[in-house]
Amino acid sequence: MVAVDEVGRIDEAVLGAGLLAGTANVIMQLARPGVGYGVVESRVESGQLFRHPVKRTRTTLAYLAVATMGTERERELFRQGVDRVHAQVRSTDSSPVPYHAFDPDLQLWVAACLYKGFEDLHRIFFGEPDPDTAERFYQGGAVLGTTLQVPPQAWPVDRDAFEEYWTESLKRISIDDAVRDYLHDVMMLAWLPRPLPELFGRFNRFVTTGFLPEPFRDEMRLRWTDRDQRRFDALMSVLGAIARRLPPVLRRFPFNLVLHDLRRRIKTGRPLV
Secondary structure (H helix, E strand, C coil): CCCECCCCCECHHHHHHCCCCHHHHHHHHHCCHHHHHHHHCCCCHHHCCCCCHHHHHHHHHHHHHHHHHCCHHHHHHHHHHHHHHHCCCECCCCCCCCCECCCHHHHHHHHHHHHHHHHHHHHHHHCCCCHHHHHHHHHHCCHHHHCCCCCHHHCCCCHHHHHHHHHHHHHHCCCCHHHHHHHHHHHCCCCCCCCHHHHHHHHHHHHHHHHCCHHHHHHHCCCCCHHHHHHHHHHHHHHHHHHHHCCHHHHCCCHHHHHHHHHHHHHHCCCCC
């Protein structure tokens, strides 16, 4: 079994499993200071995770659902909604770093992190793919950027070019105390109502740390031992076996539900973001 379909899109088994790695991917994205402060300082009220956790989570899941399972028209409509929100996200004179949400370099970084996360999930659940499958998987991942503001020509032309881009980009990550504190609260599920953070925060921290590549662990000052790695590998082996055996409708959950809601919003003219 491979993790791409016949046209190169990301398979639902990997997509659904992405929920486990979601916090790790957020950390990776926000490790670029422009993205980190764009989120921490955002003045978009509806996008505040700690104030509107349901809406913020729904928007994030809708983006992934429409990028990987939606039609070109649905992606375009969602892109327009994102553009209206992102127009409000830009640095001020007091911001530690300059940023704006239409910066194609930052958008490419966000898309690259998402692709890298799916690639890692593929490796964990399915093993290393053969070259043809790997290239189809990569080319299918371009929609993670083009559904935002990344021009198609900005996506690295092949996997070798992507690896060069990724290696160079790692030199530009840096998480300071303000962004680290924000991400720690996200990791410990402080945005969920009690008692959920107390019940699941430590587990989410463990899984998140396991999914993070070492440079990001170091920036977050997260300890990780050989014993932790063995526990993580055992957990992923069990979860991967379960995910591969689930019927398609459950593999796609909750993304299929979110995509259904998005299509309903398009038909009724309600905001998508």
